[in-house]
Amino acid sequence: MIVLKADIPEAGYGKKVVLRNVSINVEQSTIVGIIGPNGAGKSTLLKVLMGIVKTAHGTVSMDGKVITNHSSEENVRNGISFVPQGNRVFTELTVKENLEMGGYLLKDKVEIEKRLSSVLELFLDLKDRIKQDAGRLSGGEKQQLALARALMLQPKILLLDEPSLGLSPKLVTKAFETIYNINQQWKTTILIVEQKVREVLKITHHVYALRMGEVVFAGAPQQLQDSEELKRIFLL
Ligand SMILES: Nc1ncnc2c1ncn2[C@@H]1O[C@H](COP(=O)(O)OP(=O)(O)O)[C@@H](O)[C@H]1O
Ligand SMILES: [Mg+2]
Secondary structure (H helix, E strand, O other): OEEEEEEEEEEEEOOEEEEEEEEEEEEOOOEEEEEOOOOOOHHHHHHHHHOOOOOOOOEEEEOOEEOOOOOHHHHHHOOEEEEOOOOOOOOOOEHHHHHHHHOOOOOOHHHHHHHHHHHHHHOHHHHOOOOOEHHHOOHHHHHHHHHHHHHOOOOOEEEEEOOOOOOOHHHHHHHHHHHHHHHHHHOOEEEEEOOOHHHHHHHOOEEEEEEOOEEEEEEOHHHHHHOHHHHHHOOO
16 A cells, blocks of 8 residues: 655756656555665655645645645644654753654643653663753764654654764664664654665665656665666665
């Protein structure tokens, strides 16, 4: 079953066209990767899906219902969580408060507590730092917190924009492990934008490669690894 579907003949910023003829399908409970060089339009694509960048001609649908240009607020209610590039957290708030913010749509205090403990099962390092100010966390821990916060509403689909950006090689491995575990344990559908191509291909079921706003490859990660030309373009 397809959870998220987008057909975008054109999208961009004012007169500047960034995406052309981009079509993507995300199957339920899979991890789908979007790779491509800097400036290819990866972040723009996620912003169109999230309704942050509006599209005049495109169509985005979720569970078969058209959601094109819905506000991000509506999309969150609909089960889409987005972790933008930079893994920002509220530095003045504690880890726990950050997670509670992630669950802001939940009214029931007991339910929030339940979610907190199930999210923390996936992020054991954060469990030990629950009362600490998020500003005092390391880069890797902030990234974990941004992911954990996005899971508080138990989204149907998680959109991740370069979660490994700025992390040391060891923490990059850990970040990908966590993302893989989220998908395995919660069956959460994940759409992940990444520049760490080798690593992302290991955890994805399907991958799209963008170049100058166009899809130049769509298929299984193995297929991409088998093509010398694509390997050269995407620096595998
Ligand atoms: N807010 C914006 N206004 C105008 N142009 C933008 C804006 N954001 C990104 N762009 C341009 O859109 C193109 C694609 O950017 P982006 O989607 O961020 O690429 P990627 O995430 O693949 O690096 C780039 O040429 C970039 O300069
Ligand atoms: Mg980007």
